[in-house]
Amino acid sequence: MKRLVSSILLTGFLWSAANPLNILQPPAATAQFSAPGELYYTFYGQQIPLTLRSDTIAVSFKTQGGTRGFSQPPYLRLQQALQGGGGNTRGGTPPAQPLNVEVTPLGDRYALVKLLSDTLNDPNSVTKRIQQEPFVESTLPVLTRTSESEQSGTTEQTVILPNEIVLSLEPGMTNLQRNILLDRHNLEIVRSLRFSNNRYIVKSKSVSGTAVLNVANQLNGLAGIQSATPNFVQSVTSGIKEQTNHNTALSQTPQAVDKLRSKLSSLPKHGETPYPTNMLPLQWHLDSTSRRGQLLPRTDVRATEAWKKSNRGDGVVVAVIDSLIQWDHPDLVNTVYTVGDVKDKLPGEVHGWDFSGEGEGDPDTRISADEVTALQPQFKKSFELSNADLLKEYEFLAFEFSGGNPDASEGEIATLIRNYLRNEIAAEFHGTWCAGVIAARPADETGLIGVAPNAKILPVRVFGLGGEITTASLIEAVGYAASRGADVINMSLGSLMPDRELTDQIFEVLDTHPNLVIIASAGNESVDGVGFPAAIPGVLSVGATNISGNRTVYSNYGGRLDLVAPGGDTELNMSGGILTTGGTWVDGFWQGIPVPDYAWGVTLDPKGKYVQVEGTSFSAPTVSGVMALMKGEDPDRRLSRDRLVSILKETASYDGLAMTKADENQYRLQASIGFGSGMGFPFIRPSGIFPQPRPVSSQEYFFGSGLVNADAAVKKVKGE
Known part of the structure; x- marks a missing residue:
């Protein structure tokens, strides 16, 4: 510090x-100036180095050139123009030659054009072709921030510079x-x-x-x-590629509905719950005894006990700042917050606000018809194309997956590609996943239950398609959530570039609202030092554990880690993930596609109404739900943020947690050379924030103050 x-x-x-x-x-x-050829931006005086990418071109589209009046979104029109060789031909000019490029959308305003094989040698000609299109505003630089990490080599963040x-x-x-x-x-x-x-x-x-x-x-x-x-435009993903590449993704789950019934019938039933649901035994992060039995230590947050002693978050508003939040999901529609009379109410504002996209934003955080149109073609291909056609269409993915799975057959590689494509689209509903973890309320006996099922969710969307997010949208979103009376803000966005504007905004919001608690995911880079914005002083950072009580292989640790909670681990089995609400059940996705009888990728069911996921993105909302339980027992808001966080840490423990041998050796080496030294070579923390090094125990190094205990925390709040 x-x-x-x-x-x-x-x-x-x-x-x-x-x-x-x-x-x-x-x-x-x-004042700082770049040396010739040196690219960087500053974060409180630190120079954050950047590299210009030569293999990718960013494209911004004209506002009037969106989907309005066209049957296709602009990125698909650009893809057709470049790959199909159509282009902007006038006066009988013959069509241009097709280009070997990959075009992917980034929100509704941008696209990324990745150059493949021969086009890598002539990016200028590709740029000229792009700029000929009448719906294109401009081409923009694509930059990469690369920082050394202690275990995973390097981590890259790719951004557009408008x-x-x-x-x-x-x-x-x-x-x-x-x-x-x-x-x-x-x-x-x-x-x-x-x-x-x-x-x-x-x-x-x-x-x-x-x-x-x-x-x-x-x-x-x-x-x-x-x-x-x-005002960087970042592309933040959810670690879907890593999850898809796990061995479990080599196969699909046939007869998913029947197998789910069979599995549920084999698990012990839970006793009293606030809402009747048969799915609770699969939600091990709430109560792990159904999966681990009575003899093994608990590795959950003891939510079921906390429900018996609390109002289960009644009267508490949790803002979810994230991507698509499909609040009309049957298990979320009764938990969404309705904005009342406020002096600065936005046009049409009812259930939160969408700060992504062009202009002032949108009152609906759910997926739009235009966004379904943009995503559905790739989704459809994953179901319709034969193995041979899929391998040809996505040759670059086939090459990548074959390298990681050298013994896999062509059919297994095709399955990996199918799941990857589907999971990318499923992950657009990352905000829906987080909202379900916090406050899902089951519509019937087959629904899911959140940590705080009586709390209300305030949906705040900041991500466009493809993980597109800007500094400006996030600054406005944080201020908006605070202005609407949120008691807790959940930010499951642990891999952003450090940003002074957002840091200053969070400082101002925390100063103005002393009872507001902001909780963020520690990040999935498996490095010493939590990511940004979790590392900002005053923000509660949360790492992830698995059903065995180990730190998950992806979770960040060490510097500025406050607590841990279940985040899921699908390496050995998909049921080791966190079960939550999904979004691909929306009818638009299935137009013209026969619904399969199998579960695919991260889904539990054929349409993706429910998913099993992993990441610190889900340990953070677990803690946000616990905080909602605590605040529900403090209706007069007499407890400050500092006191609530202290209670959360005081009642957390290392019971049920265990270090792997790999982590024991990691700690042994780090302790010998000194904490904060970055394993002996120059190391820039992903957050850009450098905590003051101090000796810590191995448990604190990997688990912070320990595993959150909702039951003990609620008891302490009630006894204050």
């Missing part, structure tokens, strides 16, 4: 009231001073950020491309400017 504070003090500049127009002075000598900067001004600056500042640096305001103070999206009138990084870097440190960060 000392390192972070020092960097703030070294790079901070005060806005001088005595010289209100000192923005006209030359930039301070300490000509947009999030600019935060110091309090007290007048409109005149702001306008003079913008004019001097040749900037113009795109819009101000809602639910935030003194923040704007601005763009340069004189530069574009990677030069936007230099503009942002030069703005940092100037008088009157609190901070400036490029």
Whole structure:
């Protein structure tokens, strides 16, 4: 922490009231400039290095060139133009040759064009072809942030760099001073950020491309400017490829419905539950005794005991800041929050808000008809194509999966590809998965139950398709959730790039709302140091454990880890995952596709109404649900955030947790060379935040304060 504070003090500049127009002075000598060819942005004075990718081109589409008036979304039109050789031909010009590229959507405004084989040698010609299309606005740089990790080698974050900067001004600056500042640096305001103070999206009138990084870097440190960060467009995935590549994905589950009934009949039934459901024995994260028996230690959060002593989260609102939240799922529709009368109510706002996409956003966080149109073709191919056609169509995936599974047959590789394609689409409903873990309320005896089934979910969407997310959308989403009275904010987004604008916004929100608890996933990179935003001081970071009580192989650990909770592990068996609500049951996905009799990929049933998943993305909402149980027993909100977090940590324990031999050896080596040393080579934590190194026990190193205990936490709140 000392390192972070020092960097703030070294790079901070005060806005001088005595010289209100000192923005006209030359930039301070300490302002940072890139060396030729060096790309980076700054995070509280740290330089975060970036690399320009040569194998991928980003495309932004014109607003009027969306799906409005067209039968296809723009990314599919671009794919047809490039791969089909159609292009923008006029005056009898013959069609251009088809290009060997892969086009994938990123939200509704962008697409990524990946160059394959021969096109890698001539990216300029591909760029020219793209720019000829009338619905294309521009092509943009694609950057990669690569950081060393201690076990997994390197982790990469890929981002698009638009000509947009999030600019935060110091309090007290007048409109005149702001306008003079913008004019001097040749900037113009795109819009101000809602639910935030003194923040704007601005763009340069004189530069574009990677030069936007230099503009942002030069703005940092100037008088009157609190901070400036490029409004990166990130593509954040959910670790689906790794999960798909597990051995269990080599086969599908035939006769899924009958096999599920058979499995449930073989498991011990649970006693009293707040809502009748036959599925509880499969939800081991709530109560593991049905799966582990009475003799083995509990590895769950003891939710079933907590239900008996609590109102199960009644009166508590948990904001889920995430991707598609299909709140009309039968097990979620009765738990969604309805926004009441607020002074700044948004047009059409009822059940949360969608901050992804163009402009002001959308009042519906569920999947739209246009988004179904964008996703359904790939989904359909995974069911319709023969093995031979699938291997040909997705040659690059076949090559990748064959390398990881050298003994697999062509049929098994085809199954892997099918599950990967389907899982990618299923993962678009990541927000639905998280919402179900927190507060699902079973519609009938075949439904699921969340940790806090009487709590309400406030859906807040920030991800477009393909995991597209921007700094600006996340800043607005956090401010929105707080303004709507959320008691808890769940952020299962542990692999974002460190961002000062979001950090400052979270600081402001926490200061303004002392009872609000923000909980975030630690990240899935298996490195020492939790990811961003979990590492932000004041945010509760959560790592993941499996049904055996081990740290999951993917979970981050060490620096800034607060607690652990079940996150699932599907390596040996899909039933080791966290069972929750899915989204591909929506009818639009199945138009023209016969519903199979088998479960596929992460699904428990043929349509994907329920899924079994893994990740710290699901240990975080488990803890958010526990926090909702605790807050439900504190209706007057007399307990501050700090006290509630203290109770959560005090009642957590290492009972039922066990270290693998691999983790024991990892700790032994790290302890010998010193904590925070990064295993002896220069190491930048994925979060960009450097906790103060201190000696810790092996249990604290991998499990923080321990496994969350909902029963003990609720008891302590009631006894306060």
